[in-house]
Structures are given as structure tokens and as C-alpha cells.
Amino acid sequence: MNTIRLAVDGVNKIYAGQATRVVAVEDASAAFAEGSVTAIMGPSGSGKTTLLSILGLILKPSNGRVTLMGRDVTDLDEARLPELRRQHIGFIFQSFNLFSALSALENVLVALQLKKVARPEAEAAARSALSRVGLEQRMRFYPRDLSGGEKQRVSIARALATNAPIILADEPTANLDSHTGLAIIDLLAELAREQGRTVVVVTHDTRMQEHVDHTLRMEDGRVYEN
Amino acid sequence: MTYPVPMARRNLFHERVRLAITLVGIAFSVVLILVQMGVYLGMMNNTSSIIDHTEADLWVTARNNSNFDFSLPFPEHRENTAKGVEDVLWVKKFILVWSLMKLDGGGSENVEIVGFDPETGIGGPWEMVAGDPRDVKYPKGVIVDESSFAKLGVAKVGDDREIYGSRVRVVGICRGAKRITTAPILFTSYKTAQELNPWMAGKTVFLLVKTAPGADVAEVQQRLRAVMNLEDVYTQADFAWATKKYWTLSTGIGLGFGFTILMAIFVGAVIVSQTIYSATIEHLREFGTLKALGAENRTVYGIILQQALLSGLMGYAIGLAINLVISDLYRRTGQLVVQPWQLFAADLVVTLATCVAASLISVRRAMQVDPMEVFRA
Ligand SMILES: Nc1ncnc2c1ncn2[C@@H]1O[C@H](COP(=O)(O)OP(=O)(O)O)[C@@H](O)[C@H]1O
Ligand SMILES: [Mg+2]
Numbered sequence: 001m002n003t004i005r006l007a008v009d010g011v012n013k014i015y016a017g018q019a020t021r022v023v024a025v026e027d028a029s030a031a032f033a034e035g036s037v038t039a040i041m042g043p044s045g046s047g048k049t050t051l052l053s054i055l056g057l058i059l060k061p062s063n064g065r066v067t068l069m070g071r072d073v074t075d076l077d078e079a080r081l082p083e084l085r086r087q088h089i090g091f092i093f094q095s096f097n098l099f100s101a102l103s104a105l106e107n108v109l110v111a112l113q114l115k116k117v118a119r120p121e122a123e124a125a126a127r128s129a130l131s132r133v134g135l136e137q138r139m140r141f142y143p144r145d146l147s148g149g150e151k152q153r154v155s156i157a158r159a160l161a162t163n164a165p166i167i168l169a170d171e172p173t174a175n176l177d178s179h180t181g182l183a184i185i186d187l188l189a190e191l192a193r194e195q196g197r198t199v200v201v202v203t204h205d206t207r208m209q210e211h212v213d214h215t216l217r218m219e220d221g222r223v224y225e226n
Numbered sequence: 227m228t229y230p231v232p233m234a235r236r237n238l239f240h241e242r243v244r245l246a247i248t249l250v251g252i253a254f255s256v257v258l259i260l261v262q263m264g265v266y267l268g269m270m271n272n273t274s275s276i277i278d279h280t281e282a283d284l285w286v287t288a289r290n291n292s293n294f295d296f297s298l299p300f301p302e303h304r305e306n307t308a309k310g311v312e313d314v315l316w317v318k319k320f321i322l323v324w325s326l327m328k329l330d331g332g333g334s335e336n337v338e339i340v341g342f343d344p345e346t347g348i349g350g351p352w353e354m355v356a357g358d359p360r361d362v363k364y365p366k367g368v369i370v371d372e373s374s375f376a377k378l379g380v381a382k383v384g385d386d387r388e389i390y391g392s393r394v395r396v397v398g399i400c401r402g403a404k405r406i407t408t409a410p411i412l413f414t415s416y417k418t419a420q421e422l423n424p425w426m427a428g429k430t431v432f433l434l435v436k437t438a439p440g441a442d443v444a445e446v447q448q449r450l451r452a453v454m455n456l457e458d459v460y461t462q463a464d465f466a467w468a469t470k471k472y473w474t475l476s477t478g479i480g481l482g483f484g485f486t487i488l489m490a491i492f493v494g495a496v497i498v499s500q501t502i503y504s505a506t507i508e509h510l511r512e513f514g515t516l517k518a519l520g521a522e523n524r525t526v527y528g529i530i531l532q533q534a535l536l537s538g539l540m541g542y543a544i545g546l547a548i549n550l551v552i553s554d555l556y557r558r559t560g561q562l563v564v565q566p567w568q569l570f571a572a573d574l575v576v577t578l579a580t581c582v583a584a585s586l587i588s589v590r591r592a593m594q595v596d597p598m599e600v601f602r603a
Contacts (some may be wrong), residue, residue, distance in 0.1 A: 007373075049598065049601045050598075052601070053598050053601065056518065058517075058518060058597045058598065058600075059597060082520045082522045082523075083301070083520065084520075085518065086520030087520075089520075090304060091518050091600070093600055093601060095511075095602050095603055097511060097512070097514075097518075098599055099233070099236075099512050099515070100240065101236040101239070101241075102236055105227070106231045109227075109229060109230075109231050110516070110519070111519050113229065113230040113231060113522075114519055114521050114525070115520070119229045122229060123227065123229065124388060153332065158519075170601045174603065
């Protein structure tokens, strides 16, 4: 069996407001192995994004443990987390989240410069990542001049270029038409396989299931293995 | 390709309209501060120009005068007391007195008359357009400052004028002695200055004191104070300062300029904080994305701060250029505009500090961004 890169164990997340208390994730446990592609499916509001945020060290769980690359990171100081994210995690967002003032190439370069990658390697990595997602002709384009599918490809290139072993994607096809969405899904799954990445995709898209190794279902904050 | 990617610069230039508004705001504030301060310093330089150009270490004045233009006379024999003080190299009597000059077209004009020692030229005009300072030795010879032409009419060497019933002859034209009182200024010999004013007989208005080489000016000042017990003894710098302070505080000048400058800083700060804040709000998701990609908080704040500083620098540069044009227009009207490098440095610091302060509101807002914001549709 492949090594576990990322895992949560008995994780809860409670959003406590003044008068409200939402249990967004309840007693969730899951493990994600090297080279595996996992889909998280479930109705809106079931806690998928919250769980993904916990996996991405963006949100601290109310309780339970988070393990990254074999190391318990639950109680790590807030200040240590950016470094872990840079080294190990790439994000793909539903709304692409590109930097509007930067070209496609620069959008990818930013992720590399955060990792302090030197210029020649950064440029090579960014160009090859953009070529790999089929955007060699669009490197100088700004987000406003790219189609939705192209934007999402840039964001995939940005997540892949740093060689992060883990890719977390939150509904990457939700803002795309079904044809483009399918192409993106194909691409993600293919890259995951060929590069041995650990991919976790939150999606509503049932077509994803043909491409994934595992599917987790979420309902009312609880996680069920399919 | 620029690497690392200059995110702050890209963000700024990405939205040109906002950048233009920011730069106009900053440049406006910079120009206002530079021009106002330049005019103020010019006026203040005028108030003390005669003091500054007079080669004396110490100024003895009647008690409680505190400024040059309205100093009152005291007995000139006090000169002897001053001369007896240890380490006093020389003492010169020096007069500033108000008088009335008849105008060619009828009526009279208040004028300020400076009476200096024509042998040494100490206290006399320092920039001559025509004639020589020593020419005031001629009977009733006066030198008229160019700035007086507006009120007295253009004068030239050889003209005759009338002061208190006495004929005076213009023997020279000088420059740069304009008074803030707006009164025309004339230079003449100490003797003539006394003669032109009946009540000045036997009286001086200042004693100019030069200390011996190597002597400690402060010590001589103390010794003079001990014996000149009916007078005040200022160092040159202190008397210049007292005069500037008088005009700044006793008139609306200080309040007026001070208020305008504060408003300039305030308006600049409001515009900058507004534009930087709205830019930050619009980029909140991008800043959140940066953090998700592993940027430290300080990297994000650094970008906001850089945007502010960059705006500040560009706005300052534009302001500097506009200031050149406007100060030149002012100078053409005869207004002295004094802008030492310290003023430019101080304004740069004020501008950058304002921009940084204005951006802190944005940094606070960026700190409060919900980390999950990045996942919102
Ligand atoms: N910051 C928050 N404060 C309070 N409640 C929240 C917050 N974020 C999410 N929730 C709630 O938590 C639940 C799970 O949300 P989310 O993880 O976004 O679900 P999903 O991604 O499956 O739609 C929802 O009921 C949502 O309203
Ligand atoms: Mg969601």
C-alpha cells in the first residue's frame, strides 16, 4: 500500500456565533495516499469545503488530529503553517482565484517565488506547467482575456508547478460548462496519475467518479466511505 | 520577465483610474505643502534678512522689543558701556526707524529707514543694482530697495525725494531687503537716519557687537547682559529667530500657513487611504489566495505597504515637478520662495509616512480576512 500523505482523524469543526452553533464537520476521519485521487461528494452545506480547509491547514479543527507527510500538525503554531502549505499543498479553487493584475505566466511564477525558487528554475517550471495544461500560447494573457476553462488551467498549472505532493481542489468545474469541466477533470486525474500526486477533489460532478480511486460522501458534516 | 513578480507594482498599474486619483491626491498635497512652506519660509527670510546679512555676533536692543521692524530707540552713549566689555572687538550703532516719504503723485507713505555705518558698510545693503553702499556718505543720500518701487514709484540714481520736509537724494538701488511690513525700505548713513527724524537725536536703535576672534559668544553675551541692564542682548541667530517668531505667532501667518499645510496632509491622507483601502478590499480574495499558496502574513502586508510607498513616491515626484512650475510663477510676481533641501526631505517623509499610515487601515482589514474566503464562489 502506498504511504499516507495526508490524514484527518476524528476531526470536528464547530462554527460558534453569538446565537448560532453550526457543526460543519463531525467526527471525520479519512486518509489520502500517495498517487491517489479522491473525490468528496455531498449536498451543499454538508461540510466539504470546511473539511478541505482543514486538510489544507487553512482552518484549525475544533478537535481531532491532522497528519501531514507523517507528522502531526494539529497543534503547530500558526506561524509554521505557511511553510508547510508552500512545500506540500497546491490549491485549485472554484472561482480560479487568479491574480488579476498578473499574466498567466506570472500567476504561476508567484507560487514559485513564494517557495524562493531561483529564477531560471522558476521560469522553466512555470513554462512547462503551463505547456502541460495546454496554455503555451496564452502565457502572456491576463485573466480577463482568458476563458473560464483556460483560467482553471492556469490555476492547475500554478498548483502543479511547485511540485506540491498534495493537490486540494474545491469544485474546480462548478463554474465551467460541462464540456470544459470534463476536460479539466480529465486533465487533473491524468496529471495526478502521471506525477504521483495526492489529489482530493470536492465535486458535484458525477462524471468525476470514472476518474477517481475513492469517493467519500459527506452529509451533515459526517464522512462516509462509498 | 521580471522575477520575483513585482506584485505591488502590477496591482497599482492594473487599475489606472484609481492610480491616477491616488497620484493626483498625493501630488496635490505635496504641491500645497511645498509651495505654502516655500512662501512662508520666503516671508520669514525677509523678516530677518537684514539681521542675517549683518556681520555682528550680538544685537543689543531696547528691553522687550523682540522683533526687528518695531524696535525702539535708546541712548546711543550706551555704546561706550558695551565697548568696555571684555572680548568685545567693536560696537556699531545701527538704526531702524519709521518715517514718512512724500509721494510724487501727492500723499505720503510710511517707510522704514536703516541707518548704517558707511565706512564699514556693516548693516548696509548686500546686493546692489546700482550705486555703492558707501555712497550714502553723500549728504542725505539714500539707497532704495527695488521692492519699494511698487509704492514709491520707480526710482533711479539722482532722483530727489522728500522725507519729513528734508530733500534726500537717491544714490543707489539695492535688492532683497523687502520687509514683511510692506513698507518701502531705504538705507542711509547712521547720521542721516538720525537727522531725518527729530526724535532720534542722540539715540540708536541697535548696537551691533562683534566679539574678539576666539572668544565665546555666549560668554560675551552674558557679560554684556550684566552691564546693559536696560537693554536686551541677543545673539544674531536668536534675534533672527525672535523676529521670525514674532511674525509667525503675532499675526495670522503661522495659523494660516499651518492650517493650510495640515489640511493638505489631511486631504492627501484621506484620498490615499480611500484608494488604497478600496484597492485592498477588491484584492482581499487575492491576498487570501496568496496566504493559501503559503505566503506569510508579512508578505501580504508588505505588498499593501509597497503599494502605498510606491504611490507616495510617484505622487511626490509629480508634486515636485508641479511645484517647480508654481514656485517659478510665484517668484515672477516678486514673492521670495525658499525651499531648502530639508523641506523636500521633510515633505517626502511626511508623504511616505502619510501613505504608510493610510495603508495601515488596509493592513488591518487584510488581517481580518476569513481564510475560507478563498473558497467562496
Ligand atoms: N465561517 C462560517 N461561520 C459559520 N458557519 C459556517 C461558516 N462557514 C461555513 N459554515 C456553515 O458550515 C456548514 C458547512 O459549510 P461548507 O463547508 O461550506 O459546506 P459545503 O462546502 O459542503 O457546501 C454550512 O452549514 C455552512 O453554512
Ligand atoms: Mg463548498
